[in-house]
Amino acid sequence: MFKISHRLSYLLSLVLLVSYLISSPAYSAEWKLTKPESGKDISLLIKGKKRTYWKISKEDSVVMKVVGPCELRILTRMVLSGKKKEGVYSFETYIDGERQPLTARATQYTKSAINAKFNKQRLGQSRSIIYQVPNGEHEYKFILPDKAQQTVYARSFIRKEEIKKVNYIAYLPRAFPEEVRIIINEREYIYYRSSNDRPIELEVIGPAEVKCISRLEFDCTMHGSQNYRVQIAENDSILLTSFFKGEISSTAMYNGNTNMVVGKGDVIFFNVPDGKHKYYISTPDQNRSVLFRFYLPETDLGNTFSNGTSYTKK
Helix, strand or coil: CCCCCHHHHHHHHCCCCCCCEEEEEEECCCCEEECCCECCEEEEEECCEEEEEEEECCCCCEEEEEEEEEEEEEEEEEEECCCCCEEEEEEEEEECCEECCCEEEEEEECCCEEECCCCCCEEECCEEEEEEEEEEEEEEEEECCCCCCCCEEEEEEEECCCEEEEEEEEECCCECCEEEEEEECCEEEEEEEEECCECEEEEEEEEEEEEEEEEEEECCCCCCCEEEEEEEEECCEEEEEEEEEECECCCEEECCCCCCEEECCEEEEEEEEEEEEEEEEECCCCCCEEEEEEEEEHHHHCCECCCCCECCCC
16 A cells, blocks of 8 residues: 555655755743643553553543643553554544544554553553644643544643744655645745555654645535545554645645645644654545645754765755
């Protein structure tokens, strides 16, 4: 499913390109553990150290009161049933009472996480999601869907205080099915088209944080807002699936003749651990076409790009 067509093999020798720098605010403070307003607490042993989590199920919700601007990070672990080695779970998020798109994650069994009370319970590796909290006080509620049979444990962190500018650099995929040029506010940007059976291949040396912008493409049969998903996989494992509601953009258009219309940009951040990693980015939805563009913080690039090409900062 995640193999790239042989027609794209020539792209494997392409170097990473720096098209331009963009500035984006980022939080320089450390993550601080924060306690929810409500929820059932659970004690887990993570690599032998006691950590407090909160239970999320279809009966139990976790509610957070957060004062922005800040970042809210929710770390989740799935309880695996029986002797399963992996699993997929999802949870609902309500921000100030408004339901958000479903969040789905895939996980694998880990021996480093143990329930302090029920040591036979099998827990999955942690997965996280970050929310950008705007000004003022806001309520975040997390609960599993009505039909969910799983249990998820959650832990929350806040990052606030000093805000600094981070330079993001446009990052070229290792291989991609097709290049598309988009005009946004009279400036041209290069995006990469992907579909269900044509993923984009991205190679990154971690630790790093990848910023991914996705845009749904609309054809003449699509009217109003359209749901779509973005999926990120490594090897044969799906790391995350993000749900979005695509809407037609009022500022972006194709550079050239086409019967398609560009959607608004949706943003995904995902962390890359130490070492070299190869990711496959696509949509699992049939009959959907999505455009992608990728960025890395300049500080995550170091002195060498993932393909071995040296970079000298000008």
